[in-house]
Amino acid sequence: MRIYDDIQLDYCDVLLRPKRSRLSSRSEVDIEREYDFKWCPLKIKGTGVMAANMSTTGTFEIAKIMQKYKLFTALHKHYTAEELIKFLKDNKKNFKTNGYIFISSGVSEEDYKKIQKVMKTKLINNICIDVANGYSPYLINYVKKVRAAYPKCLIMAGNVVTGDMTEDLLLNGADIVKVGIGPGSVCTTRKLTGVGRPQFSTVIECSDAAHGVGGMICADGGCTVAGDVCKSFCAGADFIMLGGMLAGHEESAGDVIKRVYITTEVEDTGDEQLKYVLKEKYFKKFYGMSSEYAQDLFYGGLKKYRASEGKLVEIPYRGEIEKTILAILGGVRSAMTYVGAKRIKDMPKCATFYRVNRQLNTVFGNE
Template identity: 30%
Template sequence: MKILPEISRTLSEYLLIPGLTTEDCTPDRVDLGAPLVRHRLGEEPGVRVATPLVSAIMQAVSSPTLAVALARAGGLSFIHQNQRIEDQAADVRAVKGHDHPASGTDDRASVDGEGRLRVGAGINSRDFKDRVPALVEAGADVLCLDSSDGYSVHQARTLEFARETYGEDVPVGAGNVVDGRAFRYLADAGAAFVKVGIGGGAICTTRAQKGIGRGQASALLDVVEARDAYAQETGVYVPLCCDGGLLNDSHMAMALAMGADFIMLGRYFARLDESPSRKLLIDGQWYKEYWGEGSLRAQNEARYGQRGRMVFEEGVDGYVPYAGGLDDNVERTRAKIASTMISCGSTNLRDFHRDAVLVPVSAESFKQTGAEVQLRLPALTSAE
């Protein structure tokens, strides 16, 4: 038994210290582009995104409709794998079949070399020998192993299969992890990127059920250090995806400042028109259904080796407030992240990683993070 000499910290427990905002720090000059897959230092990655947001590998989130909208907004979706192989492949084909129209404006859409929208797909460490070929044939640009805990020989074997079968042509991300040991294990196994975060998702109950996990800030800081050391030792940069622990847009900026290359979001996208779940009116307010892949509703029996009911769940089934369309929400989030970077004196994510200065906040300081003033209108009086 070993106890780490630290407190597990969340993204809420840090603030950014402003840097010098120069004349170059203007919204039109901020570049949010990020690498999505591993590459040698100094070389261009095979897949990049102009908007560092990807959708979670979840039934309630990543439909073909959302994948098309997010790719057009510069991000990328991962079609969920909790379905028959042929159905997931059909979803991938549906996205690739939307040829992106030419635009005379600044176009940040995620497209492949043939001008088709990019799309990712989730896989698992059980039926990968059948699922991976089907998804590659369907045109998936990048794959990602889906597991609450990715530090396993099962993920290494899946990565080995993809590497031996397709070489570098089929990038496969892996995870999730919360420390440098697990990152290095998956990086050595050939992971295209590594997802960071266990138990911090809005719909996840892994920590309560199994007692494993780590505060998202602590996990990121540890894994970022390992990622940078790995790059210096090997000359290979393995991007990091922050997955979970993101309650608002400022947390996204904080995660990027700490060294994440891009962010995976479930609840954020589940709220939108383009997500596949139902929209319901409850007590005068609109909601969208949302459930975790570890929940009973997700019917995720194979992950737990059960043919009947699950022994226990690692996610819940609920609702999130409806938030409108994807374009407006993503554009607003981009503007907030860009504004934070400008305040810190950065115009691209590489500089943001290098120059960001963070400070832990005390419990008393945390209380002053949000406005608590209740505004009241004065009582109206008659004109008499």
């Protein structure tokens, strides 16, 4: 048994230090960068915000909006090959490229057959290989298999939280390593297993390891506000995967749920009488992909040998996703002017952090 006693930090444990800057306006910064990958010969120009490959956020509808802003979407793995091919054909016809979209895969033989069917069409080049425990030998073996079969494809694989495993995946065929175990808002892995690592420290170590061998990372989970996205870019993340921040919108999967409740109001009649009022609120379901709900939905139930590592929640309906996307990108632009980074790629070079005990004053609420 060994204990690492270095302090491990989450996004809420730090704040960015402002610096003098020549930038006089948010309009002067460049939030796009050209991605040049370790194995994949193709280049992509975009901003590395990515919709998570969860069944509520990795949807065709969200992908259509994200790509308008040169943002990425990892489609969830429960679409059939036929559904993927139809979408990719239509999307390429309308948008001219599928470069901002990843298809997702597990490591089973059935997953590989689906990849083969989709890749055969040559409609897409990006694959996200996604398993809960990236330390399993199955992941590296599968990455090798996909790289050998499709040497020019762009491969993202994970999840891990340490530099050594980040390097192993990159050296064995991955272009991007997905990092994060347990930071997601509907993930209960840490609670159930005691396994995980604070996400800010994860990003710092894994990005340093990845960049040292010519690879990249995608910080998966832990962002709750636009400021966390800014911190993640400054900590070295090349891509940042968002789930909860993009859930609950019109384009997110799932029906809108109406809840009716009774509240009281004071009648303005002079004698301050109370009256009962019926009100409505609207919600959408959001759940972890290892939750019992997801297992029931996609796998016919939770297997006896495993436990639920996610939860099901109802989050307030947020309307169209475009407003949220613009708020996130606006936050990134503003952060760049605060730290003096003209290009998004320069954010880690310009960043200095304060370690803090509290970052927000919530006396009037958490919004």
